[in-house]
Amino acid sequence: MDKSFAVFGLGKFGSSVVTELANTGADVLAIDIDKERVHALADIATCAVAVDICDTEAMESLGISNMDAVVVAITESLDISILATIFAKEAGVPYIIAKSRDATHTKILQKIGADKIVQPELEAGVRIARHLATGNILDFVELSDTIEMIEINIRNEWIGHTLRELNLREREHINVIALRKNEELIITPPPDNALEEGLSMLVIVEKKYLHKLVQ
Numbered sequence: 001m002d003k004s005f006a007v008f009g010l011g012k013f014g015s016s017v018v019t020e021l022a023n024t025g026a027d028v029l030a031i032d033i034d035k036e037r038v039h040a041l042a043d044i045a046t047c048a049v050a051v052d053i054c055d056t057e058a059m060e061s062l063g064i065s066n067m068d069a070v071v072v073a074i075t076e077s078l079d080i081s082i083l084a085t086i087f088a089k090e091a092g093v094p095y096i097i098a099k100s101r102d103a104t105h106t107k108i109l110q111k112i113g114a115d116k117i118v119q120p121e122l123e124a125g126v127r128i129a130r131h132l133a134t135g136n137i138l139d140f141v142e143l144s145d146t147i148e149m150i151e152i153n154i155r156n157e158w159i160g161h162t163l164r165e166l167n168l169r170e171r172e173h174i175n176v177i178a179l180r181k182n183e184e185l186i187i188t189p190p191p192d193n194a195l196e197e198g199l200s201m202l203v204i205v206e207k208k209y210l211h212k213l214v215q
Helices: 012-023 036-041 056-060 079-089 105-112 120-133 206-215
Strands: 004-008 029-032 047-050 069-072 098-100 116-118 137-142 147-153 175-182 184-187 201-207
Touching: 004 012, 004 079, 012 029, 029 036, 036 047, 069 079, 079 098, 079 105, 105 116, 147 206, 201 206
Parallel strands: 004 029, 004 069, 029 047, 069 098, 098 116
Antiparallel strands: 137 147, 147 201, 175 184, 175 201
16 A cells, blocks of 8 residues: 555554554554653554654654645544644645544534544444344444445345345345455345355445334
């Protein structure tokens, strides 16, 4: 991967982002004021530096403007989170992801130009709640305010039938884009192969039709 990223804040969330990006082969700049956190990622990140985000001169020396994206993974201090986001925005970074701790933090990050805002604890709670409430939604990704990509267990009544027979686009308002068998992901599954027990299904669905999948 010929891309470069910077991650501000090396707590559990930030550290996991650094590690996963590094595992993909990307160049990763890891930044935190805590020298112990920086040292812990020194052998994982392309470059790990201890910098005070309030130190404008030190920040300008990091070359943030050359990054493809920046992740602001700071929630301990609202002021520092805001400063890091503004700095990345003013540096011309094309895509900024910021971690939020609550609704007020989210509104501020939106106002100052973060492109995507995540609340990992909230998202994890939503996943757990959906799993408990439905039993068949395994995971989901929100593609927009109205559309989600979700992974579901296939229903018992679908086993032995083909996708063509089931006609799920018309009956359930879902578009099947892949099947998962154990660890194998089958992209654009054949429409005339019978579905087997133990399969899960990756689908795109409008949120207004989600209730049809949990009945």
